[in-house]
Amino acid sequence: MPLRYFEDFHVGETFELGSRIVTAADIIDFARQFDPQPFHTDPARAQESVFGGLVASGWHTASLYMRLLVDGLVDMIQSSMGSPGVDKIEWLKPVRPGDTLSGRATIAELIPSKSRADRGIIKTLGELRNQKGEVVMTIRGVGFFGRRPATEPSP
Amino acid sequence: MPLRYFEDFHVGETFELGSRIVTAADIIDFARQFDPQPFHTDPARAQESVFGGLVASGWHTASLYMRLLVDGLVDMIQSSMGSPGVDKIEWLKPVRPGDTLSGRATIAELIPSKSRADRGIIKTLGELRNQKGEVVMTIRGVGFFGRRPATEPSP
Numbered sequence: 001m002p003l004r005y006f007e008d009f010h011v012g013e014t015f016e017l018g019s020r021i022v023t024a025a026d027i028i029d030f031a032r033q034f035d036p037q038p039f040h041t042d043p044a045r046a047q048e049s050v051f052g053g054l055v056a057s058g059w060h061t062a063s064l065y066m067r068l069l070v071d072g073l074v075d076m077i078q079s080s081m082g083s084p085g086v087d088k089i090e091w092l093k094p095v096r097p098g099d100t101l102s103g104r105a106t107i108a109e110l111i112p113s114k115s116r117a118d119r120g121i122i123k124t125l126g127e128l129r130n131q132k133g134e135v136v137m138t139i140r141g142v143g144f145f146g147r148r149p150a151t152e153p154s155p
Numbered sequence: 156m157p158l159r160y161f162e163d164f165h166v167g168e169t170f171e172l173g174s175r176i177v178t179a180a181d182i183i184d185f186a187r188q189f190d191p192q193p194f195h196t197d198p199a200r201a202q203e204s205v206f207g208g209l210v211a212s213g214w215h216t217a218s219l220y221m222r223l224l225v226d227g228l229v230d231m232i233q234s235s236m237g238s239p240g241v242d243k244i245e246w247l248k249p250v251r252p253g254d255t256l257s258g259r260a261t262i263a264e265l266i267p268s269k270s271r272a273d274r275g276i277i278k279t280l281g282e283l284r285n286q287k288g289e290v291v292m293t294i295r296g297v298g299f300f301g302r303r304p305a306t307e308p309s310p
Contacts, residue, residue: 034218036225037235050236058238059218063189066214070191080192081205083213083246090240 017072017103079146172227172258234301
């Protein structure tokens with residue numbers, strides 16, 4: 001399958017992004033570096049916390065979604081040019097050791113850049129579900145992607 | 156200094172969160188796990204990209220901000236009870252190898268929880284600057300924190 005340009009997407013298109021298991025070691029490793037709160041790093045103290053056990057940092061969950069997004073969507077696009085930010089993230093349910101997270105992204109908006117003719121903005125509505133089908137995170141992402149050059153005909 | 160409760164903060168209060176150097180190895184390690192796009196993982200291909208060199212994943216930058224936030228603010232609060240999400244992130248400038256990032260958080264809103272008497276919502280306006288003083292990221296964060304029990308007098 002040839003790589004896609006910005007023009008090859010349509011609003012409402014949905015991509016299944018695959019899945020990933022999260023282990024206690026993954027949760028603790030990430031949190032020791034980036035979010036060392038006891039309910040992310042210390043199983044015993046996590047048990048005493050409002051979560052009643054170890055839970056993944058929301059930043060870990062968001063980063064895992066990004067990995068699934070790259071593997072399942074970004075890699076099929078001709079040219080990724082980074083992102084200006086994220087419109088919103090909601091962490092809806094705790095992610096616990098042993099959870100399997102599955103990602104899905106829906107194309108929400110396609111906006112040709114006004115200032116740069118070579119790129120367009122793709123807004124996505126992303127979600128991660130656990131093995132029980134519960135949505136654990138939603139995310140409104142924004143990315144810059146390459147447009148088809150005028151010299152290249154549409155397929 | 157005693158740990159603070161939700162009641163001990165006021166809107167407009169600002170916290171300097173310390174700083175952190177980001178190396179090329181840090182950038183590549185994070186990106187190989189969570190955001191394997193060539194401009195985050197491969198110095199040679201990054202040079203050909205729109206960034207003209209290796210840049211940190213925005214998720215790496217956001218996670219580094221979280222680390223500074225925990226060390227500089229969350230750790231001084233009596234009880235952190237997690238976060239329902241993030242209202243907005245803006246990645247304004249690329250983060251490059253060797254950059255020193257400094258964090259600052261300002262209390263934007265203090266909202267007592269309507270449904271749970273034991274906690275309040277603290278909304279923060281966060282920013283990371285590089286060594287040139289340029290703002291590389293802004294973030295509107297939301298956290299749940301413990302309130303002072305009625306049995307405990309104000310200091």
